[in-house]
Each structure stands twice: as structure tokens, then as C-alpha cells.
Amino acid sequence: MVALSVNGTIHEVNVDPDTDLLWVLRDHIGLTGTKYGCGIKRCGACTVHVDGAAVRSCSVPLSGVAGKQITTIEGLAQNGALHKVQKAWLEHEVPQCGYCQCGMIMAVAALLNEKPKPTDADIDLYITNICRCGTYQQVREAIHAAANA
């Protein structure tokens, strides 16, 4: 049994500690907002926060996150209110198919924690998630909107 803190709740999971966090979240805790896209840390669809930092959960074993605070897209809204990044996403209608957007939002929320007013260059450096629909223009607009909210 491994104790895992996800979105403020402790989950006791009976899983091989080598299992990557993505699959623990999806298959054992039942949080499917965190997506599988590539499994090799390239696409970012699986991005979650570990102690506040953006982490690609497909390539982090469970043993590496025991005792740490994990936040997933399902835990981003607080007290029923959308996070400012989610609000900006809604306002700017960022998603197209939407599959990559939970990971994108988690990456952006972590960026804004670190750099509350990111420049375009900061965005280029930090946000490397893949969106095949090609929503990047709306993503950039929404990041600036969230930063100024």
C-alpha cells in the first residue's frame, strides 16, 4: 500500500510502485482528466502538479511521488469556483477537441504560479505541450488574460 495525496485527499493504493503516476490516477483513483498521449514525456497531455510544479505524470513512478501533494485538473477549481486559467479558457473558447487541454491548463497554471505575468518568451519556453487541433493562438491569448485577471 502506498499513501498518495491527490487533490487534498489521501488515497491508499495497492499498486506496483513502479507504475507511472498517470495510470495510478486514471486506473486506480479514477481521475481520467489527466490524459495519455505519448507515454514518453513529449506531449504533456498528462501534466499534473507535484508540490505545485508541472510534472508529466506518464513518466513518474508512484514511488517517486509518495508523500508529495498532487493536484490534477479535477482539483484545480477551488470551492466550486473555476481557477483563473479555466475561466480564461472558457472565455477565450480555447479547446477544439479538448483532449490535450487539461494538460495544457495544468502547465499554464504552474507557469502562472512561478511567473504571474509571463512574457511571450516565457510562454514559449515553458509551454511545450502538443495540441494537434492547433489551438495555440487562443492558448496564448488566454494565458495573458488569466495573468491579467
Added chain:
Amino acid sequence: MNYMRKMSRRNFVVTAAAAGGGLALGLDIPLGGLPVTRAQEGSPEINAWVVVKRDDTVVIRVARSEMGQGTLTGLCQLVAEELECDWSKVTWEYPTPGQSVARKRVWGDFATGGSRGIRDSHDYVRKGGAVAREMLKQAAANQWKVPVSELTVANGVIRHQTSNRSTTYGKVAEAAAKLPAPDPNSIKLKDPKDWKIAGKPVARLDILNMITGKQVYGADLKLPGMLTAAIKDCPVFGGTIKSFDAAKVTGMPGVKHVLQVGETGVAVVADTWSQANTALDALPIVWDEGENAKVSSESIAAWLKDGLDAEQAFVGNQNGDAKAAIAAAAKKVVAVYAYPYQNQAPMEPMNATARYTADKCEVWVPTQNGEASFAAVLAASGLPAEKCEVYKINLGGGFGRRGAFQDYVHQAVNIAKQIPGTPVKLLWSREEDMTHGRYHPVMQCKLVGAFDKDNALSGLHMRLSGQSILASVRPQILEQQKGRDPLTFQGVFESGEHAFGYTIPNLLIDHAMRNPHVPPGFWRGVNINQNCIFLECFMDELAQVVDQDPLEFRRKLMIKHPRNLAVLNAVAERIGWDKPAPQGIYRGLAQMMAYNSYVAAAAEISVTGGNKIKIHRIVGAIDCTYAVNPAQIDRQVAGSFVYGLSALFYQECTVEDGRIVQTNFDNYNSMRIAEMPKVESIVMPSGGTGAWGGVGESTICVAAPAVLNAYFRATGQRIRSFPLKNHNIQMA
């Protein structure tokens, strides 16, 4: 050596399967009036398109799929426009293919590809909304005993001015549902200039769940008692399984079954997908790779090169005598281009969930075509239509991979049949997805242009050599076309929705068909992508030979193509073509007719070190006849440019030993936000009574040639084979 792949024998016509079966929707026969069909929660169906609840909520039925292009919202806008309902009370649902078959395809075509979702169904969905409106009005007129002609309706409220009475759709829905439907053709649809909901940039109906993690995609589905499967199909297309050693993995954590899937695949079924995939990776499998294992990218390229000068070719467009004009040319220009295989690589890998018993086969699948999935379930299960059902789940991207091709549905049903009663979710790994695609076809092109002594373009021969999609997917079309695949000529065809946009006195566009064993498929834009690069880059090459401005050179050939010209002029004006570009900035442009829309782009780039391209800005214009939701069209222009430019710079699937080499986003890259140019869209619908144009794909094709033409102006280098990474050209 190359080998023809086996023709698909699964060209199953779904309508042929329409037989019997009870309505999945409830049906009651009340006293007085016609039977009422009910939605599952009991609200009355006014007609197939519209359900009205007591609280005035309007549920609009959408048969096409939503995979990011805004099709769902656009179709709801069109129904709501005619229905005259309150847009804030609109919600939607997908009818199932099984219901559609049982009701004689009342919702028409489910296929969502070829940018057809809206343009091919706008007429009947608007009529559906109009018929429902008339029935609701009639119900109020009957209640008040006044002529229906005295009623007005707006926002779901029906009024009788003279008696100062009003009611709402929710209050008369029960009565309306019992009325006979008027003939849809007896109702005049609104003039688009009077639209209040359609034509407006209203917000999409389906965004909220996407940003909270609540949206359930196919890969996210959970059913009680469900197991999960990972699969490996023979890495060489056409190969089969020789043997596998199940005993090596049956004891691994969570593993429940190791199953052969057809002649070509092996699946591991386990409690969770990571367990299944881990065991699958450890499973020893011996393949019989067959003769196709001898094929490589080099052997395919050599075969296609041979086609560039082959005698036999199918003609897609011809006037005058191009060969004679070339023979008599004062100046001749020759160029050879090549375009690779590419994978659609939607963010969500292929998947399907199936539950099979002898009495019922149900499949949950993210699909671009619910009816194609349904046909696959019938074929794979062996059960009749009334014992099959498909539930459409949200798609994490489609781009042509999830429509005509339902290989993953066949696999999921095959697995479920071996474990009757247990639902099984089959999810492909990214590696399986990359190496078992239905690839953008490989194509080469030789272009020969002829100028007369006055430097006027006297002839053009465009010879395509490469793979036909329809030869494997719709062979009956080739039979009708005497062997020709008309889709190969997208954007350069003799007529129709992909017609050539120039007038050239002597023209020949033909195709030497070469079908390697790699399975080809539809792809966002598909053949317009390479055809626009071939043609529009060559147009610039021709202009350069006679020392003319590329825009002026085109304009002279476009006098008889006013809609092509209008979009080209629009992007030229917006980019400032007639003014010098800023220091270090170079421009290029391109135009085409695609999916019945007219599209053009103008790009501004800078180049550092000769090989680092920064795209600063691209203007894209589209005339799609009518613009149902301009905000979504704007997003499709920008999104399609990302897809097209990712293909141009990065994407190529190469073949070694008969299999695809690229396995994931590390060796099959896609653009990131840092590379995103500023995209300005010009949505310029020209209206009229002609066919509407498509949106989801059309603009994809013009971005790449606009950038390539700008690159030539910046460097003097003309690139003719792709992707650009093979020339060490990077995106800055």
C-alpha cells in the same frame, strides 16, 4: 520491389443492414393524435431533430460527430435558427446509429469527414427545425382555436397578438408531438440575411467539461466489470502471426487473457491498461512478415519516380494539347516534387470498448462516422443490426483516421467475443497508433511549364505519381471512373468542389497510380495538401522564370475564376503585397479551391543562418459561401495552419523492412506554441444559392506553399521534397 496490398473486402453498405429492430426511444400511442416518440427521460419528440422539455429546454439531435471543429454547435445553430427557440435553452444529444437504422436513417449521414459535417446537412437540419416550429405553432393555434397564420414566434414564445395571448414551446410540446408533420419542402427557409443565431460567433455548447476534466473521451470510458486490452498488430502491413508464447506473461500482475485477434494481432487483457501493455511488451511474438517486408521508402520512391514519365496515366484535367505546347515552347520549366507518408496522430490514440453476448453486441467508440462503426460491429460480431448498437463517445481528434477506417472496432469486438459478457476497453499505445495508421498517401509530381516567345504561359503538364486512397477504401468509385481516383486531383480537378483555379490554354493533369502496401487514408485536407504545394510553388517558379511578380502572374490566369481571385486579392491586400516588406521580412502566397471553399494565404517570414525560418504572420482567407459560426471558422483557419505547417516542417513516416519507422512524438514531431505564427483570418462568405463550402480542412493547404514561396524569396532556395527537417531547415 513493391507489392499491391489486398483490397479491403469490408465495403459494407450500412443501409443494407437496416432491418427490423425496436425503437430504442420510447413510443406511446395516446388517445387522439399520432403516436409520440419520446426521448429517454420522457420528453416528447416534435420530430427527429427536436425534443422539447416541459421547462422549455430544447434538445437538438446531431448525427455528425464533434471532434474539435465546432460542427455540433454549428448544426445546433442552424436547427435553432429555423426553430426560433431560445438559444440559451438549447442542449443536444447524439442519436445512435442503431436508432437511425431502426428509423430508416431519419438523421441521414453520420459521416463527419471531407469537411462535410455542416455543408452537406444544412438544408435538411434547417428544414427539421422549421417543421418542428410549424408543429409547435399549430399546437398553440389549435389550443386557442385561431388560424396559425395569426401567430408569431420568437425565442420559443408563441404569441397571438390580437387576443394578447402567449405560450411557450414547453407548454405545447405534448400537443405538437401528436400532430402530423408538414412537408418540409412546403416550408420556405429563412434568408441567411435574417439569421439571428446562425451566422453569429456564438460560444460552443460543449467547452465546459473539457476544461474541468469531466469530458469522457473513448479512452476514459469505464463500465462495471470492465477489463482493458492492449494490442500489437503485425508491424508489417499484410503480415500475420506465426506464434506467441502466452505462458511467458499469464502470471504477470493483473493479466487475465492473452488472445489472438484475427490473423494479424495479439492482445493482452488485464485489469488495467498499464498492466496489459507491460505484459504485451514482454510477450514473445513471432510474425510471418511476408513479402511486404522487402519494401522500403527507397523502393517506393523509385517506383513512384518511374511513374513520373510512364505512358499510362489517368487524366484528371485536360484542355488543349499540353504536350504539343511543351514541345513547341520557347522556354520550358521542369520541376519534380515529392511528398511523404504522414500519420494523423490525433492526441487520443485509437480505442474502442465492446461488450458481446450472443444476444447483443455494444460498442462505445470515438468515431467520425457512427454508421461506419455500426457496420464494423455487425461484420465483426456476426449479429444482425437489431442486436448491435454503437454509442458515440467524444473524440480526442479525428483528422480522417476515425471515419472510414474502423480497424480498432473490429479488434475490440473480436476480443470481446472471446470473453462473452465482459466489457473490454481496447486502447492502442502511441507506438501502435503511429505504426498502424492509415497514412497520408505518398506522392511525387513532375511539373512542366511552357512559355511562348512572348513569355505567356502556353502549357502546363502536372504529372502525379503515387498512391490512391480510394483504390483501397472505395474501389467501386474507381470502377465508375474507369480506374481513375478523382480524389487524387483535389484542388486541380476538371470540375466540382476541388476544381483547378487557373485558365491555361494547354493543360494536362494526370496521375500514374502506384499503390504500395502501406495502407493510405484520409487526412486533414489530404490530397489538397501536396497538390497545393506542387502547383502553387510551381506557379512561383514559373513567375520567376519570366521575371514577373507572383501575384500579377497568377491574376492574369484567374480572370475566369473570380472567387479564387477574390480570396487571393484579400490576403494580398491584408499582407500589404503592393508595399515593400519590412527589412528582413519576405512574403509568399498561395490559393486553391478546397472542399467547395475558396482559400488563400499570404505569409511573412524571416530566415536566419539560411535554415531557421521564423513565420511572423500568416493571413488566411476563406469563402465558404455561408459562415455559420465565424468564431469557429477563425479557429479552423489557425488550427489548420498548425496542422499543415507541422506536416511541412516535421512529419514523415518512412518505411523500412515493410514497416513504419516512426513510433512517437520524439521522431514524429508536431509544432509547439513557440513556433506559432500570428494568424489573421479573413472570413468572406460570398453567399448565393450555390453549394456551401467546408471549413475544417480547406485552409490547411495554403499555409505550406505560402511559406515555401516566401522562403525562396528570402534565400533563392527552392525546396521540393518534404518535410523540411530533411533539408536541415528548422522552425524558429
